[in-house]
Structures are given as C-alpha cells and as structure tokens.
Amino acid sequence: MKVQCPYRCDYCHNLKGATNHWWLRPQDADQFMLVRWNQTLADQEGYEHICSESCAAKALSQWMAQASGNLVRTADKHTFAATVTH
Numbered sequence: 001m002k003v004q005c006p007y008r009c010d011y012c013h014n015l016k017g018a019t020n021h022w023w024l025r026p027q028d029a030d031q032f033m034l035v036r037w038n039q040t041l042a043d044q045e046g047y048e049h050i051c052s053e054s055c056a057a058k059a060l061s062q063w064m065a066q067a068s069g070n071l072v073r074t075a076d077k078h079t080f081a082a083t084v085t086h
C-alpha cells in the first residue's frame with residue numbers, strides 16, 4: 001500500500017490538498033526564485049513548500065533580511081580591515 005505523504009507549507013504549516021496549487025522555492029542565498037509545484041522537486045531536499053502569496057511574501061522578506069545581513073557583515077569586515085591598516 002502506497003503511503004500518502006502530505007506536504008506542509010514551510011511558513012504557515014498548512015496541509016496541502018490534492019488540488020491546491022502551491023509553489024516551491026530552491027533555498028538559494030543569491031537569488032530568490034519560485035517555481036510551480038512539481039511533484040519530483042517537492043520530494044527533493046533544499047526546496048521550501050509555499051502555499052500562498054502571503055507565505056511567498058514571508059519567504060521573500062526572510063530572504064531579503066538574510067541578504068542584507070550578508071551585506072552588513074561584508075561592510076563590517078571592510079571597516080575592520082580599514083581600521084587595522086591605519
């Protein structure tokens with residue numbers, strides 16, 4: 001007997017119904033990308049499951065916060081290097 005594996009939204013923990021149209025997001029720090037639900041990709045590691053536009057917005061703001069965090073760290077390093085040189 002095939003075990004049904006239900007998917008949950010990674011942001012609001014909604015359970016996916018058979019007819020729901022969801023999205024997948026490859027966990028990529030350099031670019032924000034959404035792909036249409038694809039059964040093969042949904043089972044792979046490294047993909048977030050997103051149920052709705054509002055959850056996609058949450059994913060985007062989280063990704064943007066992470067991206068600007070990286071910029072801040074880079075800037076800090078430069079400041080530090082400059083301080084050491086002087």
Ligand SMILES: [Zn+2]
Binds near residue numbers: 050
């Ligand atoms: Zn959701």
